[in-house]
Amino acid sequence: YFYSSNNTVASINVYSGEITAIAAGTCKLTCVTSDDIFSDYLDLTVLPVSGLCGSDATWTYQDGTLTISGTGAMDNTYNVTDSGEDTRPWAPYKANIHTLIIESGITSIEEHCFESLKALKTVSIPSTVTLIDFKAFRKCTGLETITIPNSVTAMGGIVFDGCTSLKTITLSNKLTSIPYRAFYNCTKLQEITIPTTVKSIAWGAFYNCQSLTSIVIPDSVNSIAYSCFSNCTSLASVVVYADETFDVAASIT
Secondary structure (H helix, E strand, C coil): CEEECCCCCEEECCCCCCEEECCCEEEEEEEECCCCCCEEEEEEEECCCEEECCCCEEEEEECCEEEEEECEECCCCCCECCCCCECCCCHHHCCCCCEEEECECEEEECCCCCCCCCCCCEEECCCCCCEECCCCCCCCCCCCEEECCCCCCEECCCCCCCCCCCCEEECCCCCCEECCCCCCCCCCCCEECCCCCCCEECCCCCCCCCCCCEEEECCCCCEECCCCCCCCCCCCEEEECCCCCCCHHHHHC
């Protein structure tokens, strides 16, 4: 027969051994022979599938879909490192998240929130979001296309760095700058339209975008940093409509 040390976490059928997860936590499941002579056990951890991710924001994971609900900003204290540290509550599911749904009411996507979700294919961002911060989607290597709604007025640096499958992106027409290393190493990025609200393009913004063939700089731009388009080996056309005088060669080399 079988029994659980904590039926509020997981229960187990006394005869069949069928386990039912109930809530996040740990418990011990024990099997005992019918003569009560021998027994063995295993430690079971039930992972959370929902919780808080901001003062008034919540997350839910189900079958490969991560949903962010509520109002206001997401938590800005998460940390994700290349050495394996990951403090996000959905970290146990990151290899399986293919769809991200951010519901209306959320106002900011904070640092590292969706970094290195390598299976991510589909992203829905509502028109209530105004900020997509530092490294928010860095190294989402399966992401091929994304639309940034016109409510977004700012993006943090390295925001899409290393999204090596990203082919197309639609930017908000409220952006005033393309930040540092925004699309660094987006090697499959084929086309992008810089909004006429953008005033500056920071260092390395399109570095190593090897599939990018042309770029148009609108007349709103008054600052282009060095190495913006370095190693864009397919770049054949740079059209500058700005009134300023730029060292385009310096931005490409």
